[in-house]
Amino acid sequence: MAQTGSVTAAVLVIGDEILSGRTKDANIGYIADYLAKIGVDLREVRIVADEKAEIVAAVNALRTRYTYLFTTGGIGPTHDDITADAVAAAFGVAISEDPRAIKLLLERIKPEDLNEARRRMAFIPDGAELIENRISKAPGFQIGNVIVMAGVPAIMQAMLDAVAPRLSTGPRLMVETIAAGQLFEGDYAKALGEIAAANPELSIGSYPSFRDGRFHNEIVVRGCDGSLVAAVAGAIRELVHRLGHESTKGRV
Amino acid sequence: MAQTGSVTAAVLVIGDEILSGRTKDANIGYIADYLAKIGVDLREVRIVADEKAEIVAAVNALRTRYTYLFTTGGIGPTHDDITADAVAAAFGVAISEDPRAIKLLLERIKPEDLNEARRRMAFIPDGAELIENRISKAPGFQIGNVIVMAGVPAIMQAMLDAVAPRLSTGPRLMVETIAAGQLFEGDYAKALGEIAAANPELSIGSYPSFRDGRFHNEIVVRGCDGSLVAAVAGAIRELVHRLGHESTKGRV
Numbered sequence: 001m002a003q004t005g006s007v008t009a010a011v012l013v014i015g016d017e018i019l020s021g022r023t024k025d026a027n028i029g030y031i032a033d034y035l036a037k038i039g040v041d042l043r044e045v046r047i048v049a050d051e052k053a054e055i056v057a058a059v060n061a062l063r064t065r066y067t068y069l070f071t072t073g074g075i076g077p078t079h080d081d082i083t084a085d086a087v088a089a090a091f092g093v094a095i096s097e098d099p100r101a102i103k104l105l106l107e108r109i110k111p112e113d114l115n116e117a118r119r120r121m122a123f124i125p126d127g128a129e130l131i132e133n134r135i136s137k138a139p140g141f142q143i144g145n146v147i148v149m150a151g152v153p154a155i156m157q158a159m160l161d162a163v164a165p166r167l168s169t170g171p172r173l174m175v176e177t178i179a180a181g182q183l184f185e186g187d188y189a190k191a192l193g194e195i196a197a198a199n200p201e202l203s204i205g206s207y208p209s210f211r212d213g214r215f216h217n218e219i220v221v222r223g224c225d226g227s228l229v230a231a232v233a234g235a236i237r238e239l240v241h242r243l244g245h246e247s248t249k250g251r252v
Numbered sequence: 253m254a255q256t257g258s259v260t261a262a263v264l265v266i267g268d269e270i271l272s273g274r275t276k277d278a279n280i281g282y283i284a285d286y287l288a289k290i291g292v293d294l295r296e297v298r299i300v301a302d303e304k305a306e307i308v309a310a311v312n313a314l315r316t317r318y319t320y321l322f323t324t325g326g327i328g329p330t331h332d333d334i335t336a337d338a339v340a341a342a343f344g345v346a347i348s349e350d351p352r353a354i355k356l357l358l359e360r361i362k363p364e365d366l367n368e369a370r371r372r373m374a375f376i377p378d379g380a381e382l383i384e385n386r387i388s389k390a391p392g393f394q395i396g397n398v399i400v401m402a403g404v405p406a407i408m409q410a411m412l413d414a415v416a417p418r419l420s421t422g423p424r425l426m427v428e429t430i431a432a433g434q435l436f437e438g439d440y441a442k443a444l445g446e447i448a449a450a451n452p453e454l455s456i457g458s459y460p461s462f463r464d465g466r467f468h469n470e471i472v473v474r475g476c477d478g479s480l481v482a483a484v485a486g487a488i489r490e491l492v493h494r495l496g497h498e499s500t501k502g503r504v
Contacts, residue, residue, distance in 0.1 A: 079445030117441030189369030
C-alpha cells in the first residue's frame, strides 16, 4: 500500500474464540470500512489469544508504530477478560476502580447486583478517558493513542461512534474500481504494472475472485489526489477496453 | 488460551484490500476451523499491507515462534503480488522460475499465452516444495515451516487440502459449549473464574453476543483431555442451572 494517508492505525483483536474458529470475526472489516471513510489509514491487524504477555507485547509493538491502535475484546466481567489489565501493564500505569465507570454501570445495573465481577468492568487504567456505549453502558476507554473497545460487534460499533469525533483524521482516500470484465489478470498484468510504477503515490491493486467456475477481476486505484486517481483510473479503463477487443485465451 | 496443543500455527494475511475494507476476509475463519479440526493450535493472526519489508518482518517474526506459518494472498501475476519475493527474502534464499511450476501452469494456460506476467507465478524460492491447486493450477509452496497460499478463498481452500496430509498434528481439542440461557455474565463470572483457576490445563471462555436487544452468552471449555473437559463442562452446566433458579436482575 502506498503511504497514502497521514493518520495511520492498527487493530488488535483479543480473542481465543476467533483463533479457535468458534467465532467468525466481524469487527475487522467493519473497522476497516469505518476508518477508510473518516480518513484513517488502517495498516496492520493482529489477532492474539487471551494471554496477558501476548496482549502487552502486541499493544506496545503497535501503539508505537501507528497514530492509533484500536483493540477489540476482553473487557467484560469474566476471568478471561484481561484486556484492561494488559493495557495498563503495557503503559506501565496502575489500574483501579473508576468512579465515572461505576456511575455508568449503575445506569443499567441495580446497586445490589453490582457484584465483584461486574465492578471489574469499572477497572480502568490511570489516566484513561472513558468511551461510553449506549447499549450495555459498560465503557471502553482511551489511554494515549490506544482505544480499547468491546468485542461484541453492536457494542464495539457504538464505542467507535463515541470515539470517532475525537480522532485526528487525514485526507480521505479517493477510490475508483474498474471491472476487468472477461480479462484474466495475466492479460493486463504487465501494462498495469507499468502504470503502477509510473504512479508511486497511488495504490493500485488487482483483486481476483473466483465464482461459477471462473475468475472475476477488479482493479482498484486509491490515492489522496482525486484528479490523479480519476486520470489513472481512466487510463486503466482504456487499457481494459483495448485488451477486451484482443483475443484473450489465457486462463489465469 | 491455555497451551493446549503441541503443534501451533500463525496465519499471515497479505492484502491491502482487507486493510482498506474493500474485501472482507473469509480465509481466517476458514483456516481457524480447519486447523482446529486436524489438531493444529492457531495462536496468532496478522494482516499486513502489500509491502515487502512488512511481509518479510512478519514472516520472520511468526515462522520462528510457531510450528507453522500459513500465508494467504499476493501470489498472482500482477505487480502487487510480491509474497514469493518477500518469503524468499525472509529466508535469505534466491528465487527463480521453477520448471515444475511452469509445467503446472501449462496444464491450464496455452504456451503462447504464458507471458512474462504469468511466468511470475512460477517464481518459487529455492528449496521450496510446490502446493498444487486443482482450480487455477498456479501453485502455492512450502519452504521450511512456511506455507504460502493464494488469497482467493476457493483456491486457498484447495491448497489447504493439498498440504494438510503432510502437516504434523497434535491432539485434537475436545470442545464443549454450554448455553448460559437467561444468565448474564456478571451472574456467573465469579464462580466460573474459580472453576477456570482450578483447571489451568483447560481453556475456558465466556462469549457474549448481543441480538434482539439482549445478551446471549455461551461458555466454552476446551482441552486435550476429553474426560476432564466433560467433567468440567458438567460442573459448569450445574452452575448455570443453579443460578438460573436464583433471581438474576443484573444486566451485563
